[in-house]
Amino acid sequence: MALGTDYSGQDCSLAKALEVVGERWSLLLVRDAFLGVTRFTDFRRRLGISKAVLTRRLGSLVEAGVLERRPQGGHDAYVLTPSGEALWPAVHALMRWGDATTSPRGSRRLFRHLPCDADVDVSGRCPVCGATPPAAELETRPGPGAGADPPTNPLSARLREPHRLLAPLRE
Amino acid sequence: MALGTDYSGQDCSLAKALEVVGERWSLLLVRDAFLGVTRFTDFRRRLGISKAVLTRRLGSLVEAGVLERRPQGGHDAYVLTPSGEALWPAVHALMRWGDATTSPRGSRRLFRHLPCDADVDVSGRCPVCGATPPAAELETRPGPGAGADPPTNPLSARLREPHRLLAPLRE
DNA sequence: CGTCTTGGTCTGTTCAACAGACCAATCGGA
DNA sequence: TCCGATTGGTCTGTTGAACAGACCAAGACG
Structure with missing residues (x-):
């Protein structure tokens, strides 16, 4: 886990949740995913987030099982998993x-x-x-x-x- | 507002909420306030957060109307406001x-x-x-x-x- | 075949979080 | 009353994350 996102030593479910979705931009990406946004460029257009950070955030949300990256006709789509929908x-x-x-x-x-x-x-x-x-x-x-x-x-x-x-x- | 906490241009209530409670540590401070923690040193003991950052976070939560700082027999107590309880x-x-x-x-x-x-x-x-x-x-x-x-x-x-x-x- | 869009990576800079030193005021006990 | 511990901070130097923007490869499109 990236530094700055670690709340280790906390036996608390809120801390566990925030390790996944508590970083800057994460929850706004999830919100846009609920609204139907799926593509890298669309997330970027909506949020004005830097590309390097967007790459990292999408990657960590995929790794955490919140988003799934799914090939779709030449480009990729990021869609919420059941765990992501539970947010x-x-x-x-x-x-x-x-x-x-x-x-x-x-x-x-x-x-x-x-x-x-x-x-x-x-x-x-x-x-x-x-x-x-x-x-x-x-x-x-x-x-x-x-x-x-x-x-x-x-x-x-x-x-x-x-x-x-x-x-x-x-x- | 501090840089790094600003989601300007977003006409979205989630972005507004995250500007207040989306920074690192903020929501864990609110959680501990729900559990009954009121004092600077106790927040610190619970979270292992640096003192400078704790000072800033408590200050910004007070400024945002989530916490109230209330003098109490020699020291101060940070307690949730009605807006904070609504979290x-x-x-x-x-x-x-x-x-x-x-x-x-x-x-x-x-x-x-x-x-x-x-x-x-x-x-x-x-x-x-x-x-x-x-x-x-x-x-x-x-x-x-x-x-x-x-x-x-x-x-x-x-x-x-x-x-x-x-x-x-x-x- | 040249251009545009997409989906990135890389670089240098800025800013926030961190550990830890330091400090004034207060409290508690001998 | 004196001394040490606790409280509630501020300040400094360092590190790491976010930022803007340059760059680039692959595919779409005319």
Whole structure:
């Protein structure tokens, strides 16, 4: 493990989790993977991260079993594994906390439970069926707290349109 | 904001959250605050973090409104604000993901909803009342995945005993 | 066949984390 | 009351990670 990411000696599951997804950029990469981003260049376009660091982060997430690198017609696609998809409750909880502390007009992004056609609540639960749905059953769209600026590139524009989580934006 | 913590240009609540609690050590400090740690030296003893960095982290968490610094009989106590307590679902979700990916024998730490006398489930919900309880209503104790090594210091020993979250370990 | 895009690697610089020295104020015990 | 330990820091020199940007090989595309 890279230095600076090691919380050794901590018998704590939070420390173990942060060793994997606690580095700068890691959780934003996972977020974009939930939104359907799969390609090196698209991650880079979205985040403005340096290429060397992006290479390392994607590699360490693959090594940790969060992402899988899958050859796909000339280029590679990075997609979430089941373990990566299990990060959804944590990602959702952090987004909602960010909303609560920085977005007075409400959530920047909403998530609808497709089978029930209802938005999940702040704890991620569907008010109709009472379950806490996995990401694959959710559709996302901008919420009342979303910024009004026009998207800066076609990729971000596509990510603003309502779409199902985990559905790749490109083939 | 310090360089290296800035995700500017991201109209995303996750990025906003990570600007506050995404730096190295920040979320572990919040975790220990939930467990009842309040004092500079105790945070340091628990984490092995350098003093200069601990000073900066505590300061930035206070500035962000996550912690409050409260004079208390000769020394100061750092305690969670309501905004900081609202991080509980995110901290809990990350702990459970860490359990799931690194702890084959189950959770390292369990949380019991005191009014209902039942352990919360993996999504943080109480199986009896159906609510997602705030941290103040929870008691924690070691779970089946906890390490068997004897605690290395009295502080960690006290944190292993069953106790209510947010209850300060010292006056 | 030349150009563009993709998906990287490599280099030099900057900045944060680290270990450890140092220090002032306070507390506790003899 | 005095002395040593503890607390809660600051400061310094070193190391390592992130950064911008140059460079490059392979394939797509016209």
